[in-house]
Amino acid sequence: MDFSIGDFAKLTGLSIYTLRYYEKEKLIFPGRDEHNQRRYTEKDKAWIEFILRLKETAMPLKDIQKYAKLRYEGDQTMEERLEMLRLHRLSILEKKKALENNLSHLDKKIEIYRRAILSAMK
Numbered sequence: 300m301d302f303s304i305g306d307f308a309k310l311t312g313l314s315i316y317t318l319r320y321y322e323k324e325k326l327i328f329p330g331r332d333e334h335n336q337r338r339y340t341e342k343d344k345a346w347i348e349f350i351l352r353l354k355e356t357a358m359p360l361k362d363i364q365k366y367a368k369l370r371y372e373g374d375q376t377m378e379e380r381l382e383m384l385r386l387h388r389l390s391i392l393e394k395k396k397a398l399e400n401n402l403s404h405l406d407k408k409i410e411i412y413r414r415a416i417l418s419a420m421k
Contacts, residue, residue: 300341301330307339311347324360326350326367346370356391 307329308315321327322337327346329337353363366383369376 301338302340304329304337304339307337307343310344313347321347321350325364328371353387356387357394358387362387 302310304315304318308318311318313321318327318329318337318339322329327343327350329339329343332338350363350367353366358366362383366380369380369383
């Protein structure tokens with residue numbers, strides 16, 4: 300099954316403008332019908348979902364573009380894509396560690412204020 304850009308926008312929750320932007324930035328290459336209108340597939344939907352995950356994990360656009368280019372080049376680029384994802388995962392883990400550290404400090408500060416407020420109420 301394939302989808303028009305309007306139907307695909309509804310299906311993915313992205314705007315038509317965003318889909319066109321993704322195409323302009325070479326993140327996605329939808330097929331075209333006999334009237335040269337964009338046609339999207341279930342594979343495009345899965346790919347868009349992956350792009351959104353990469354964005355959610357703060358992968359830079361230039362890296363997503365590079366990954367997309369490699370993806371469209373085919374299976375011979377699997378090792379390079381694997382390495383990109385592995386490095387991005389390490390980056391996420393480093394950020395997670397920093398966030399956990401900051402969260403711990405916030406928790407300590409919150410506890411200091413909570414105790415001070417309880418103490419002042421006595």
